[in-house]
Amino acid sequence: xxxxxxxxxxxxxxxxxxxxxxxxxxxxxxxxxxxxxxxxxxxxxxxxxxxxxxxxxxxxxxxxxxxxxxxxxxxxxxxxxxxxxxxxxxxxxxxxxxxxxxxxxxxxxxxxxxxxxxxxxxxxxxxxxxxxxxxxxxxxxxxxxxxxxxxxxxxxxxxxxxxxxxxxxxxxxxxxxxxxxxxxxxxxxxxxxxxxxxxxxxxxxxxxxxxxxxxxxxxxxxxxxxxxxxxxxxxxxxxxxxxxxxxxxxxxxxxxxxxxxx
Numbered sequence: 001x002x003x004x005x006x007x008x009x010x011x012x013x014x015x016x017x018x019x020x021x022x023x024x025x026x027x028x029x030x031x032x033x034x035x036x037x038x039x040x041x042x043x044x045x046x047x048x049x050x051x052x053x054x055x056x057x058x059x060x061x062x063x064x065x066x067x068x069x070x071x072x073x074x075x076x077x078x079x080x081x082x083x084x085x086x087x088x089x090x091x092x093x094x095x096x097x098x099x100x101x102x103x104x105x106x107x108x109x110x111x112x113x114x115x116x117x118x119x120x121x122x123x124x125x126x127x128x129x130x131x132x133x134x135x136x137x138x139x140x141x142x143x144x145x146x147x148x149x150x151x152x153x154x155x156x157x158x159x160x161x162x163x164x165x166x167x168x169x170x171x172x173x174x175x176x177x178x179x180x181x182x183x184x185x186x187x188x189x190x191x192x193x194x195x196x197x198x199x200x201x202x203x204x205x206x207x208x209x210x211x212x213x214x215x216x217x218x219x220x221x222x223x224x225x226x227x228x229x230x231x232x233x234x235x236x237x238x239x240x241x242x243x244x245x246x247x248x249x250x251x252x253x254x255x256x257x258x259x260x261x262x
Contacts, residue, residue, distance in 0.1 A: 008073040008074065012065075015058070017054050020050060020053075021054045024047050024049075024050030025047070027043060027046055027047030027050055028044060029047075030043055031044030031047045063222065077234055081238075084241060088241060091208075095204070095252075098200055098201040098204070102256065102257060102261065105117070105194075105197065113192050113193060113194075117194075117261070118194050121187075121191070121192075122187050122191060122195070123187065124194075124258075127258040127259040130180070131181075131259075133177065134177055134250070135250065135251070135254050137170050137173055137174045137177070138170070138209075138247050141167050141170035141171060141174070141247070142244060144163045144164075144166040144170065145163070145167045145239075145240050145243050145244070147163040148160050148163035148167060148240075149237070149240050152223075152228060152230065152233055152236065160223055161224065167216050167243070168213055168217050168220060171209055171213030171216065174209055175206065175210055175213070178209075194261075197257070201253055202253060202257070205246070205249055205250060208246050212239070215242060218235075219239045222236075
């Protein structure tokens, strides 16, 4: 039996998951090099498998620590919230770099791209078609995730389940539509600076939507297992913060790249 702790902080037990996550990440990056140069994906999928298994077991341990062992005290929760806020700020600056590159190239087009924007030969997407639909989908998902939060705070189990399920479905729908848009695109990432800026910015946002959808899907699963209460639902709260961040970034992408940039 462990001695009683005389402080409110959580000193984590020895864990193999940081090591296996590092091995998985290294295998993925090595696999991407093999994929790009030799068109073989076996190493990439090995890395993805390692990382997915690590995520499942690491999150399982965190869930046990917070829900069943009571390790997430008020002090720990405050530290986790601050960590999430700093992470989201770092993500904001990550996307600022893409917007910086886009506006640098679009406001003063160089002679190499014909001194016009978009560059000659680039057929841009109509911002009133799929991009506008995706904007409405993400705005609606922002409403449903807020509905889920308010329902959870009101101890309304059924409405929390319904609204969270709706949010996850809207996230999946957004990803499907963006995939369809990419397949229909008349240009690719190699087509001048426009293609590079477009696919880097929208592609990384799409990746964040997939991560956010996964985040919310796990919260939905935990909610059905009664892991959350009115006063203790940090995992869901962080997922909601992340989803709102994804929403706001998309609004900037839609206005600057799809609408103004086209």
